[in-house]
Amino acid sequence: METIPGLIVRCQSGFYTVETGQGSGVRRLVCRLRGRLKLGRPFGDTAALGDRVMVSEQPDGTGMIEEIAPRQRALVRLAPTARGPYQQVLLANPDQGVFIFACAQPDPHLRMLDRFLVIAEKQNLPAVIVANKVDLVGLDGARGIFGHYAPLGYPVIYTSVRQELGLDELRRILAGKLSCFTGPSGVGKSSLLNALQPGLGLAVRDVSEITRKGRHTTNVRQMFRVESPDAGTAEAASGSGYVADTPGIRSLALWDTQPEEIDGYFPELRPLVQHCAFNDCTHRHEPGCAVLRALAEAQIHPERYRSYLRLRYGEAEEREKGTHHRWREAHHGEHGENEP
Numbered sequence: 001m002e003t004i005p006g007l008i009v010r011c012q013s014g015f016y017t018v019e020t021g022q023g024s025g026v027r028r029l030v031c032r033l034r035g036r037l038k039l040g041r042p043f044g045d046t047a048a049l050g051d052r053v054m055v056s057e058q059p060d061g062t063g064m065i066e067e068i069a070p071r072q073r074a075l076v077r078l079a080p081t082a083r084g085p086y087q088q089v090l091l092a093n094p095d096q097g098v099f100i101f102a103c104a105q106p107d108p109h110l111r112m113l114d115r116f117l118v119i120a121e122k123q124n125l126p127a128v129i130v131a132n133k134v135d136l137v138g139l140d141g142a143r144g145i146f147g148h149y150a151p152l153g154y155p156v157i158y159t160s161v162r163q164e165l166g167l168d169e170l171r172r173i174l175a176g177k178l179s180c181f182t183g184p185s186g187v188g189k190s191s192l193l194n195a196l197q198p199g200l201g202l203a204v205r206d207v208s209e210i211t212r213k214g215r216h217t218t219n220v221r222q223m224f225r226v227e228s229p230d231a232g233t234a235e236a237a238s239g240s241g242y243v244a245d246t247p248g249i250r251s252l253a254l255w256d257t258q259p260e261e262i263d264g265y266f267p268e269l270r271p272l273v274q275h276c277a278f279n280d281c282t283h284r285h286e287p288g289c290a291v292l293r294a295l296a297e298a299q300i301h302p303e304r305y306r307s308y309l310r311l312r313y314g315e316a317e318e319r320e321k322g323t324h325h326r327w328r329e330a331h332h333g334e335h336g337e338n339e340p
């Protein structure tokens, strides 16, 4: 039987759209999954968005997934079920997390951004920040909000769909990679994708609709192809990028994270903690705390410190609520973007 390599670009209730071929030969094939592939796998999604697969073509014009390549990494959520925890794969083989926030309308939710960054650090996923709607506050204003992230090692791209600003820079960062694209509602994710890749035709909502909760949600997971801005030139070797719309990343649980681990997920705190006088320092009130000293010397951004406290101590309390919290994450995570 002849099989061809491809990439799962869309999943919907047991059907997988697989993209095969390259350049002008790209084709999409709607596939099902060979049942035997589930044998011996953990209880969870056997095939997922981002999986590299081998498919065979069926006489009826559909496809069959015959093989799934081992995942380099995956964004996995554990969903409790009557049969035990189900491993839900939000995205297989992501190369980077791209976190989109608006400079205004809605106000930037930096606490959520910091939470995304911690999740990315925990998953070993490089992170990029997109500050959209720069037109509303000006470039200086935008730098005032997001500028302190760049020295931490997180590239910040300033964009405006309205003014067509920063779009090539964003295309370049996406080229040749599979990016997990996420951010709160209303920040302009659909608008950005439409601007990056004309022809996608994603629905962009009216500002008036944004406050209304619960955008129509389906269980479709999909990714979009974004062409490199250098297509047709030598740099185009890096190829087109794929952007996966992964709202659920917000709910990737931190409940299995030990509070002490959180220090390590803040790049600016990581090198300091070993200099605290007490090795069980909570960085809240201890004498000889290197974190408090750096804060006093303005080496650490106060908002980042506040996010750290929130993630380390605030969520520890939530964690103690145990199963309720897990249940909530599993059931509402996907739609929870409007929650504070």
Ligand code: GDP
Binding pocket: 132, 133, 134, 135, 136, 159, 160, 161, 162, 163, 184, 185, 186, 187, 188, 189, 190, 191, 192, 203, 204, 205, 206, 207
């Ligand atoms: P999503 O929920 O993140 O997908 O956001 P949408 O793409 O649906 O956009 C939400 C609203 O923000 C729409 O009214 C867009 O027209 C508007 N919007 C998107 N990008 C920009 C921008 O760069 N500047 C301004 N001023 N508005 C924008």
Ligand code: ZN
Binding pocket: 273, 276, 277, 281, 282, 283, 284, 286, 288, 289, 290, 291, 292
């Ligand atoms: Zn300390």
